[in-house]
Amino acid sequence: MTGPPVRRTERLVLRQWGEADREPFAAMNADPEVMEHLPQPLDRAASDAMLDRLRATIEEQGWGPWAVEHAATRELIGFTGLAVPRHPLPFQPCVEVGWRLARAAWGHGFATEAAREALRVAFDELGLGEVVSFTVTGNVRSRAVMERIGMTRDPAGDFDHPALPVGHPQRRHVLYRVRPPAGGVRR
Template sequence: MDVIRTPRLVLRGWRREDAPVFYAINQDARVHEFLPGPMSMEQVEAFIAFQLALFARTRACYFALETEGALAGFVGLKRHDADSLLPFAPCTDIGWRLAPAYWGKGIAGEAARACLAYGFGELQLEEIVSFTVPENLRSRAVMEKLGMREDTGGGFAHPALPPEHRLSRHVLYRLRR
């Protein structure tokens, strides 16, 4: 299932054979520098199953990102319902995670722009958010290049992490249609 295409990228549904590649991507310390840690194979398989179920329910998810026939990571949209623990839910966030071999080539931005067009066009969303830890300057730069602006609310403590965790504090970016 190809959902979104750009001249050099395919954003598609996940496949069983993506699991080992995505697992390997998540073992790289550079990839999980601003995440709680690497994903186990069980977590990768659960992630893929969740994304497929999310797409079936909302027509959006963190899509598998393919370039030149290779899985590069993911870029996509994730719906957080009102019962989410995020303090600004309900919302839809845009997120990405790429293997370092694909960094610095404009791939995250290209895929994210295509996802924003899909979200605001096809899905008729009014707003899309994104968030990360303040130190993740690469992701923040992508957010700003997309036209997203940092929320002036001072950030938030991520509800999936203990308040004292080094990655608990997050900044929030917003973009309206």
């Protein structure tokens, strides 16, 4: 039996998670700068549990939030992929595209490159009619990636994230949407 397909871009490999990914994934998830727009950094147990969930999702569906490795160095630099949100959101049902990269991988266009491949899978392989993405209002880096991959903000869809309590500074989120382009996604 073969595993889930490996996806490749010019500089990246999007693949299933392996045991060797645990340490770099935990280091990324413990970095306060990487986790600035999330409720809190993750300890090792929470990071390992997340990796297990991501791996199981890909195993079950054949797609999900893939481990992203730099093709030349084989180094894990983060994750990018597709997911069905775990919390009840006002615009569901939906599939979101998301990413998280280690600080050293920022500023090289890797999130954009990997997210474009995720959208190609969503539209060309899965036949989805729309993909969403959302983040904390102040996360300008992720919002810039959303715009670079052709997503448009839907201000009417902005929402308070139900996983965060009223008054939490990260509760307000912005919603972006994208539909498949005519002729499929271009890399």
